[in-house]
Amino acid sequence: MSATVKVTVDGRTIEVPAGTLITDAAREAEVHVPIFCAHSKLPPLGACRICVVEVGMPKLGPGRLPVTGADGAPEIAWLPKVQTGCTTTVADGMHVRTDSAVAVKARKGVMEFLLVNHPLDCPVCDEGGECQLQDLAFAFGADFSRMADAKRTFVSEDLGPIVKKEANRCIVCMRCVRYCDEMMGDDALTAHQRGVLTEISSFNRQPLECEQCGNCIEVCPVGALTALPYRFKARPWDLRQHITVCPYCPAGCSVRLGVRGMEILRARGTEFRGVNQEYLCVRGRFGYEFVSSPDRLSSPLLRLGGSLAPAGFDEAVTYAAARLRDIAAAHGPQAIAFLGGDKLNLEEQYLFQKLARGVLGTSNVDARTRATARLPGDAILRATGAGRPSLTLDQLSRAGEALVLGDDLQGEAPYVQSLLILGQHQNGLHLTVAHPRRVKLARSKFGGEWLALKPGSELTLVNALTAASLEAGVPAGVPAEVGAALASLASALGSPEAGARETGISADDLRRAAKRLCAADQKAIVFGRAYTEHPQAAALVQAIENLGWASGALTAKRASVMFVGPQHDSQGALDMGLTPDRLPGYVDPADAAARRPFEQQWGAALDLSPGLSAPEILEAAAEGRVKALWIVADEWVKSAPDRARIERALERCELVIVNDLFLTATAKRAHVVFAAASFAEKEGVAVNCERRLQRSARAISPRRGARPDGEIFQAVARGLGATWSYRTPEDVFREIARLTPGYQGLSWAQLLPLGPQWTSPAPLAGPRIAPAIAPAAAEAGDGLWMLSGGTLFLQGSLSYRGAQLPKLAGEARARLHPDQAQRLGIGDGDTVEIAGSGGSVTLAATLDDAVPAGSVFVPYAFRECDLNRLGAPAGAGLRVRVRKTAAALVGA
């Protein structure tokens, strides 16, 4: 079978890969074939029949030679019946007619059948105006109906708080059911009855127990499933649609915001654009609500005489600049620290650190505010291939083996989770999930391997996997010096048996997991904040780099290790040098030749010593060594690892500047608060977990009194005497693209419609293979392991400002294994006190057998639950004591 075949669609001959479906070939030939049930992420089904076309093959005469007609053209033997284009693959020489009398008549017939029971209530249907059935009824349908009988009707249902079902409108294309199975792995929808009585609903007709992602609504080609939060809010033609990048997780999904007037009314996927096309998770779809919250700050605030009072922007800028200048003069620039920024756009991140390094002269810059230990600025870069062409999300779903280390992707990056589920269903991907809890991907229905490690043994596990990988020898395709280093690493690590004891996973399982990873042609290792915010982060990320090289996920040519950061632009923050020891593009400030372009551009001599990292800044501020803090887009009171210390730090600082949308707990303790613009109110670039640069558009103008962070930085820089004159983010981006290794040659125009992944022609850092050994851990102590992690419905301090997400998330619960709870005498719903070294939190308990015994799981991101009150984790993690304080109310 040849790799490509020639096919003629409506007289246009094109060449497409063998195995292409007729509908896809037609799209290639720019011929429109209508589609309802087919979907690019779903296997062919052929349920709706609207894509019927006439198909023929050249007639063959004696000797299997094509018969030619009188005009010399080959004669076509048309199949006697029309075929569905979405299930038929093309063959060489195939002819397809979509506009012949037979095809048109067939399509009209199908359309008539589809409309037999359709209520045609387009004027009151939320889909009306963007409904594919409506469009096709206009295009292909007859303008009258021969159906005189009554239509069959169903009762409409609310399937939970998100999905409204109007089954009368349903054309039973099964897209929603299949999408939920194939992509979400939730199996929440099903078809009841059969034939004409088929009705889509949940299995027990109860509210859907699923991720509430609303993708069933998105893929519904008609108005059978509509979104309750958007119900009757607007018609599609009322909305201006702007494509921006979702501000939540690092997958970087494109979100199409529908804006009427100044209000964002809905968010949708983009269908054909972005990394996600139609997909959005629940946060992407309903998490925009904070933008129009009435609690937004409407002007900068200044603390003059004890309390915060509204001030003009110029006044606030002048005050901030003067105070920064005074403190730098009195205590030296190292008394100033810049924190946060991984929720900003790339240009703003660049300006933020330029303000710190180039204008004020401090290298105390760190975006990783949740970190509990210092992690070198280039550690993640090395672990993800040092700028070598990296794995795309699409390739991730086509990998043979994917190893997910430590993160619950459901909470951290739902789209990455969905792609892995899709890969498992359609592309033969095998999952290995290393997580103490049985997270969604570790469920047996996904056919993967769950490495249920004991909490605190993360480093041992990664080292054991590396050791097991190296038992088969050094993989091919690694540079020579890596090969030598790996050989010595193998002897340093010993055998996987040692790791088996500590992790609680048998050596055989470890060997099998390593073998699968090494043997797979296409492989992927995914890690994220669970490891980078771990007290042993430096050793863990080094261990991941070792594992990458040892398993062949990192080679001289490619990198198949993906870092799923904590925020949507965490990768950008690393790239832009929001780390104390690296300039943009991971340039080492000690390297005179490499830092010269920055010094020339910024007109300043740079501070060569590495600055303080976020946990060190926290400590220094609490001890009074750092006098001024600028915290951007971060609720540091909640995100800092130690509550007592952060309170003391903010108390002791002479100047705290906060950029935020809301008067957060951090902002309340600040001296200057700048009202910032939200993601929808500014233009810029975000870098996602595959290192793809994506441009987001401005959907609405900023709230009165609020400004984009970049403007604030520029105003303060000018107040400090700098001569910055950027008019647009594009100006900043041009400077970034000129200076930053890895970004060189990128242009603003190139970033649409789908931006490129940045790569570096030469790796930005050499391989470093070293045995990863944890720093001498403090006494682990007794008590339960405190497990925390992301949760699906909430992420960050913005997510609980809307209406939908907090409602879906419910209240924070401490999750305990039933056996563990029984030992502690705790029942479902009881109130428990969790006490750590620093303090305690009180919340209700839930029994959950996905949580291992000997530990308690509380997601962060809940508004009312501040886990940092427990004290900072140290060593291999945090140990807490759990006790019951009140029994559950009966009937509550």
Place this chain on the structure above:
Amino acid sequence: MLKELGQGLGVTLGNLFKKPFTVQYPEEKLEMFPRFRGLHILTRHEDGLERCVGCELCAVACPADAIFVKAAENDPQRPNTHGERYAERYEINMLRCIFCGMCEEACPEDAIYLEKNYELSDYDRDAFIYTKDELLVGPEKSGYLPQR
């Protein structure tokens, strides 16, 4: 020449004794033709519920972009319309309206008609934005549809 003068004055004299066309507005008003297009009304069903379901087809049909509609969901206990949806806000900017009648033609519910009221002058620009209260007919006119 005298002859022509006489003919001309004859016409004048003839018209002098005809019944005049002039109407003494505003004391006296003309009866409008059935298809006259004046100020819009929003009609009601026989049971007094509004006909308008807030589908916005009038707004999208309007060539002058004079109509603004914001729909909302009915409270099942006290519905405004027969269906689930009603127009929470319905506004017509009469300074923009060109009285073309496209809204009436687009309406799938017979909810909007251009009626015979042409007395639309006012002193204030804002007063020309007719809101739903001003457009919706009173409950005494439930079931009334203009004959065309």
